[in-house]
Amino acid sequence: MASSVSSKGIAAIVGVGPKLGRSIARKFAHEGYTVAILARDLGRLSRFADEIAREEKAQVFAIRIDCSDSRSIREAFEGVLSLGFVEVLVYNAHQPTSWHPTNLTDIKVEQFEKSLAVSSVGAFHCAQQVLLGMVERGRGTILFTGCSASLSGIPGYSELCCGKFAMRGLSQCLAKEFQPLGVHVAHVIIHGIVGAPARGAIASSSQQRLLAGEQEQQQTGVWAGEVLMDPDGLAQTYWHLHIQDRSAWTQEIDLHPSNQRYI
């Protein structure tokens, strides 16, 4: 293990872009973990790693991964595990889908397969990379990011729903298999649109965030006037799940913005 790695171990955050992934990485860095952030765009990841390391005075490593490619997952985790033991895995990657519904007959089979590969096969394979070590240590946390499509079929979003349904099933299986061995597995269902972090100038008040929600709604055609979900606020929940007492572990949690007008 690299001598300067945190004694708390590594928090590996898979699927780090400008919204939720970055906020989760920042939160675990803030709490004293050495953080590995993983996604496909290594240039952007490296900028995030520098930013978080500087602002949180933490060690942050950027590692390229393509979660639709088994070899890439194995190689990426060789890199992660060479840093030290993984105490926390957050699986946050998702295959981007159009905000607008797509007729089933217009969805290409490759597009459907890719969504399943990223949401479910990638999640399975990343969990496999860290579980052995967690079981050996009798501790660890694995958190999966879901959305409304994890729970209910939505017309026009079959590839998203099928991938996220499968991830939910995986999370439940892992929770039941590994909780008795000391590994906390939980599924976080986000019901809403994730915005930019509220910190800084991007959106400094709930009113601005509401306006931003309306702008995004114009693009998406859904959730008119809803407050955007603050990724820093969501990241707090990931942290709280991780530090839960093992006598009372959450297996699934759903999160809604305060003024949501539907379930």
Ligand SMILES: NC(=O)c1ccc[n+]([C@@H]2O[C@H](COP(=O)([O-])OP(=O)(O)OC[C@H]3O[C@@H](n4cnc5c(N)ncnc54)[C@H](OP(=O)(O)O)[C@@H]3O)[C@@H](O)[C@H]2O)c1
């Ligand atoms: N955004 C929302 O409104 C919303 C709502 C509900 C739930 N969620 C869930 O929250 C999670 C995060 O969403 P977010 O919008 O906040 O994104 P984010 O955390 O800012 O970034 C996620 C990143 O995943 C990476 N990714 C995509 N395909 C990948 C692949 N094949 N291999 C590795 N990494 C991959 C992408 O980076 P690269 O392109 O660099 O790979 C992307 O930027 C997702 O699971 C999503 O389903 C989001």
